[in-house]
Amino acid sequence: MSLKTRIIPCLDVKDGRVVKGVNFVNLVDAGDPVEAAIAYDSAGADELCFLDITASHEGRDTIFDVVERTAEHCFMPLTVGGGVRTIEDIRKLLLCGADKVAINSAAVNDPDFINRASDKFGNQCIVVSVDARKVKTLDNIQNKWEIYTHGGRKASGLDALEFALDMEKRGAGELLVTSMDRDGTKIGFDLELTQTIADAVKIPVVASGGVGNLNHLVEGVKQGHASAVLAASIFHFGTHSISEAKEYMAKNGIEMRQD
Amino acid sequence: MSRYIAIIDYGSGNLRSAQKALQLAAKNLDLPIEIIVSNRPEVIDKAERIVLPGVGAFADCYNGLFSIADIGSILEQRIIKQGLPFLGICVGMQLMAETGHEKGEHKGLGWIKGDVREIKPSNKSLKIPHMGWNEIIFNQDHVLLENLSDGLNGQHAYFVHSYQMQIKNQNDLLASCDYGGEITAMVGKDNIAGTQFHPEKSQKFGITILENFLRWKP
Numbered sequence: 001m002s003l004k005t006r007i008i009p010c011l012d013v014k015d016g017r018v019v020k021g022v023n024f025v026n027l028v029d030a031g032d033p034v035e036a037a038i039a040y041d042s043a044g045a046d047e048l049c050f051l052d053i054t055a056s057h058e059g060r061d062t063i064f065d066v067v068e069r070t071a072e073h074c075f076m077p078l079t080v081g082g083g084v085r086t087i088e089d090i091r092k093l094l095l096c097g098a099d100k101v102a103i104n105s106a107a108v109n110d111p112d113f114i115n116r117a118s119d120k121f122g123n124q125c126i127v128v129s130v131d132a133r134k135v136k137t138l139d140n141i142q143n144k145w146e147i148y149t150h151g152g153r154k155a156s157g158l159d160a161l162e163f164a165l166d167m168e169k170r171g172a173g174e175l176l177v178t179s180m181d182r183d184g185t186k187i188g189f190d191l192e193l194t195q196t197i198a199d200a201v202k203i204p205v206v207a208s209g210g211v212g213n214l215n216h217l218v219e220g221v222k223q224g225h226a227s228a229v230l231a232a233s234i235f236h237f238g239t240h241s242i243s244e245a246k247e248y249m250a251k252n253g254i255e256m257r258q259d
Numbered sequence: 260m261s262r263y264i265a266i267i268d269y270g271s272g273n274l275r276s277a278q279k280a281l282q283l284a285a286k287n288l289d290l291p292i293e294i295i296v297s298n299r300p301e302v303i304d305k306a307e308r309i310v311l312p313g314v315g316a317f318a319d320c321y322n323g324l325f326s327i328a329d330i331g332s333i334l335e336q337r338i339i340k341q342g343l344p345f346l347g348i349c350v351g352m353q354l355m356a357e358t359g360h361e362k363g364e365h366k367g368l369g370w371i372k373g374d375v376r377e378i379k380p381s382n383k384s385l386k387i388p389h390m391g392w393n394e395i396i397f398n399q400d401h402v403l404l405e406n407l408s409d410g411l412n413g414q415h416a417y418f419v420h421s422y423q424m425q426i427k428n429q430n431d432l433l434a435s436c437d438y439g440g441e442i443t444a445m446v447g448k449d450n451i452a453g454t455q456f457h458p459e460k461s462q463k464f465g466i467t468i469l470e471n472f473l474r475w476k477p
Contacts, residue, residue: 002437003385004392004415041462046392068275075280077417077460097275099419099460122315124388124419173388173419204386227386257392257415259464 004257005221006046006228007245008206009235011036014053016062034069041074043242046257049230052082064096071097079127090117102176104129105149108156111170118171128172132160132193133180145193152180164197175201178208186212194224206230214240214248221254263293265306269323277312280459284469300329309343313350317359317375320350342450346472352446352453353424361422371446373426380439388421393436395444401433403452403471407464414464416456423455450477
């Protein structure tokens with residue numbers, strides 16, 4: 001009897017619509033994030049994550065409307081990431097109904113922002129996105145990862161483990177660790193990356209990037225030591241349902257919420 | 260103004276979710292009642308039930324609450340003297356304790372004997388914050404726990420906190436959960452109750468708790 005491992009479906013939202021597409025049965029409009037959120041809510045997802053990948057400044061306001069409409073129908077925790085740069089951005093998202101915000105570029109460019117944000121809204125609502133790529137080392141003795149920003153396009157020169165520890169100290173309440181090498185590959189999480197960070201910090205780590213089958217979710221918890229697992233396409237395209245994933249993980253000895 | 264329930268707005272937390280969840284609970288019960296989010300003393304004073312949410316640090320929330328004019332005497336009059344049903348959520352529950360020990364020592368409302376301290380799980384590998392879905396254990400019968408199930412194969416609630424309320428009088432403990440030791444999940448005494456978890460984020464379990472609160476006649 002204890003805290004259960006969380007499954008978090010993640011939706012990429014651009015200009016208020018889901019991109020990559022969501023292909024559920026019984027979904028009227030596959031591009032509407034609110035409909036997808038409602039479907040995941042009733043399927044028993046433990047949390048939901050929206051990643052706003054809108055590039056233009058004008059398009060930004062659409063995410064507030066999406067979050068607001070989601071909060072009318074979904075009574076589950078919601079994390080929103082993408083383009084969160086100011087205290088005002090966070091306040092607006094929380095007032096619309098988000099529970100946590102995921103911060104990436106702003107945390108790299110101005111680490112103090114994490115101190116200010118967690119002081120203001122509490123550690124529990126500040127998630128830092130650790131987007132990392134493996135660094136090719138000559139000796140190959142110790143693995144290293146480098147932090148990237150801008151959706152994995154821009155190298156920061158920062159070491160991922162040092163960054164993670166710094167973010168924890170500054171008040172992050174959770175880390176969303178994404179392997180940019182694995183993202184979209186469907187070959188599984190970078191388990192060494194996940195485990196290295198999860199074992200070093202006291203705050204929960206969400207594993208992300210690379211899930212292609214249910215066993216990858218199990219590995220993320222058992223080998224990666226993650227407190228939660230995030231996935232997109234295996235759920236969106238109906239390859240597996242949330243309850244199938246939970247049953248599979250439970251069968252493999254992981255405590256899951258199945259009420 | 261017609262009948263309404265007031266959610267106290269003191270600049271903390273995600274009030275919209277609490278409002279939407281209470282609206283759904285009222286609708287499920289066919290209760291013709293409005294759910295109003297307000298920081299105006301005269302609105303809070305005339306409510307038929309009061310909900311105090313809270314996200315953030317103990318002292319910030321306490322100070323935020325007491326920045327509302329006369330809130331101390333309104334709560335004293337309506338909740339303590341007249342017995343209006345009251346529900347505190349998360350830090351809103353913690354504020355009912357005598358003292359909080361988050362970032363220094365701070366005074367609370369003192370409605371429930373006990374204090375708020377950092378969670379220290381016996382198993383050092385357990386993560387802090389205590390974040391996610393945990394199984395609820397009922398410590399006594401209470402209207403707020405009706406139509407719910409606990410124990411093994413019981414229901415879960417969504418928690419996210421690093422501090423917890425340690426109560427002095429076990430009679431005030433309605434429900435708990437296990438996280439390397441006992442965590443206070445729900446407290447209750449006379450007409451006041453509180454949940455450490457977020458009913459507004461706990462799907463069916465949470466909505467049922469809110470329905471129970473709405474039909475509670477202490």
